[in-house]
Amino acid sequence: MDRKVKAETISEFGTHEKDTGSADVQIAVLSRRIKHLEGHLKANKKDRHSRRGLTNMVSRRKRLLRYLQGKDTDRMVELKKQLGIR
Numbered sequence: 290m291d292r293k294v295k296a297e298t299i300s301e302f303g304t305h306e307k308d309t310g311s312a313d314v315q316i317a318v319l320s321r322r323i324k325h326l327e328g329h330l331k332a333n334k335k336d337r338h339s340r341r342g343l344t345n346m347v348s349r350r351k352r353l354l355r356y357l358q359g360k361d362t363d364r365m366v367e368l369k370k371q372l373g374i375r
Contacts, residue, residue, distance in 0.1 A: 290321055290322055290325045294321065295318060295321070298314070298317050298318050298321050299314055299317075299318070301317070302314050302316075302317040302368075302371075312353050312356055312357045312360070313357070313364070313368055315353055316350055316353050316354060316357070316368060316372070317368070317372060319346050319349060319350040319353070320350065320372045320374065322346060323343065323346050323347060323350065326339060326342070326343045326346070327343070330343065350374075354369070354374075
C-alpha cells in the first residue's frame with residue numbers, strides 16, 4: 290500500500306482534516322493493508338513471515354473494533370458496513 294492510498298483512506302475516514310489517529314482511521318488503514326496482504330499471500334503461499342504479520346494486523350483491528358464498540362456501537366456498525374468487515 291503506497292502513501293497516496295493511505296492518505297486517501299485517512300481523508301475518507303478522518304473526523305477532521307488532521308485526524309490520523311482515531312480508531313476509525315486506524316481500523317480503515319489496517320483493513321486496506323490486510324486486503325493488500327491477502328492478495329500477496331494468495332500468490333506466495335509459503336510466505337510464513339507475512340502470514341504472521343497478517344494475523345497480527347487482524348488481531349490489532351479486532352481489538353480496535355472492540356474498543357470502538359464500547360465507545361460508540363452505532364459508529365462501529367457503520368464503519369464495518371463501509372469497510373465490508375464481518
